[in-house]
Amino acid sequence: MRNLNHLTITEAVLARHAETADPRVIEIMTSLVRHLHDFAREVRLTEAEWTKGIEFLTRCGHITDDKRQEFILLSDVLGLSMLTVAMNNDKPAGCTEATVFGPFHVRGAPHYELGADISNGARGVPCLVRGTVRGIDGAPVPHARMDVWQSDEDGLYDVQHAELDHAQARGILHADAQGRYEFRSILAVPYAIPHDGPVGDLLKATGRHPWRPAHLHFMIEAPGHETLITHVFRSDDAYLDSDAVFGVRQSLIAEWAEQPDGTCLVEYDFVLNPASEPARGGS
């Protein structure tokens, strides 16, 4: 274990994992170390570039707090998030597709009654959102828990407004016994992901724009069904084909129809996949 060179070191590192009790840990660490080392050898990473990488990760860590998550953003722009979502959500035809979670979900959003206005003061064109939550058999899923979040007309989520001390344009609702849901919010607009930090510098260095097409986030949970994390996109958005985080699915695009009174209406029906191991007492 002395005098390792840049080739022999890989097997030496892997040999250290021989005592690992958990075979999944071995599997993950083996693949991780091999790919990490192959990457460094393939590009002949210099010591200065290694230092830049350490500094980049350090900056990501230091800008991350309870309201900003630069590592999720990094995973998103590298396509790792969407890859992981796609690989783990291979649902039967007819189910609503999943997409990226993103860095702006907040636990403990306020609860609202059906029909309520979740914008809670967020600025934007008023919008009514409604539809149903059903199972793949077409039967309504009663009382599904719907966690909804979106940005305002400036393209910012509530947590990005430093002066704001309460939730805006996010909330938790429950569909009714017939699987119907309805709430008021605001028109979603395209926005740039936070690009004043290291991920923004990475986008700039690689000549990429930071824009995401307008969307509304949903996390829908119901007993006996897989949790669905997804967006509803706007059909008239210019960034549908160049989403900075690669999250667009054709089936998630809806018309956000302008109404005679200047407000808008989105109608979208969700179809949940049954859980592979149904919860005891689930629907």
Add this chain to the structure above:
Amino acid sequence: MRNLNHLTITEAVLARHAETADPRVIEIMTSLVRHLHDFAREVRLTEAEWTKGIEFLTRCGHITDDKRQEFILLSDVLGLSMLTVAMNNDKPAGCTEATVFGPFHVRGAPHYELGADISNGARGVPCLVRGTVRGIDGAPVPHARMDVWQSDEDGLYDVQHAELDHAQARGILHADAQGRYEFRSILAVPYAIPHDGPVGDLLKATGRHPWRPAHLHFMIEAPGHETLITHVFRSDDAYLDSDAVFGVRQSLIAEWAEQPDGTCLVEYDFVLNPASEPARGGS
């Protein structure tokens, strides 16, 4: 660019880099994205594991400050640091070999005269360290700048003692006109790398010990020569064959000889590689 699946997404991400002006950036990002995606597909990374990865990196970031560098530690235990050092320091036979930089170097260490005691109050068995700095032709390198740092008898560097407000067991000296150097410090002892954070959890999960064999760090700079970053190890150390960061080179092992008065003596001669592009006015 819609409906990407876990296979097609890789080329879609790479296509975004087509506008990148710097070919080196394209080269690095292409390899990085391919290996990152291949890793996730190869292990079929779950969403829960992805979340654990995000949390791990976040913890690394939050524990890192101006005195602790968890990302360097992570790179060290994964063998990436030593791989990068080995790949970039392929010196001619006869030159002193390089090893890992480690996370405990501090810029702006105090300057000392030759012969001084750099321990500055750090606890340990007194030790005299001396030798020469020469070029590969055998000629002395005059006035090389030597930045030296080490841990104390508890295996802790000064920056790991929260209550300490001054440098201990680290300092900058200059060899004399004949390339000779000499200073007093303390006996190096084996120590565990910081394992109370996420990297420690990783070592634990993979059944690895956190120990490094005893060593003294050197960074040696002289005009017209490559900067040498290395250690001098102790020949009687139990961890020479299982260094947690894979840094041991046989040629860097020296006898730390106990003297009749209970102190010890290390003699080590360094041989610097000429810079590939000699500095103007360099030796």
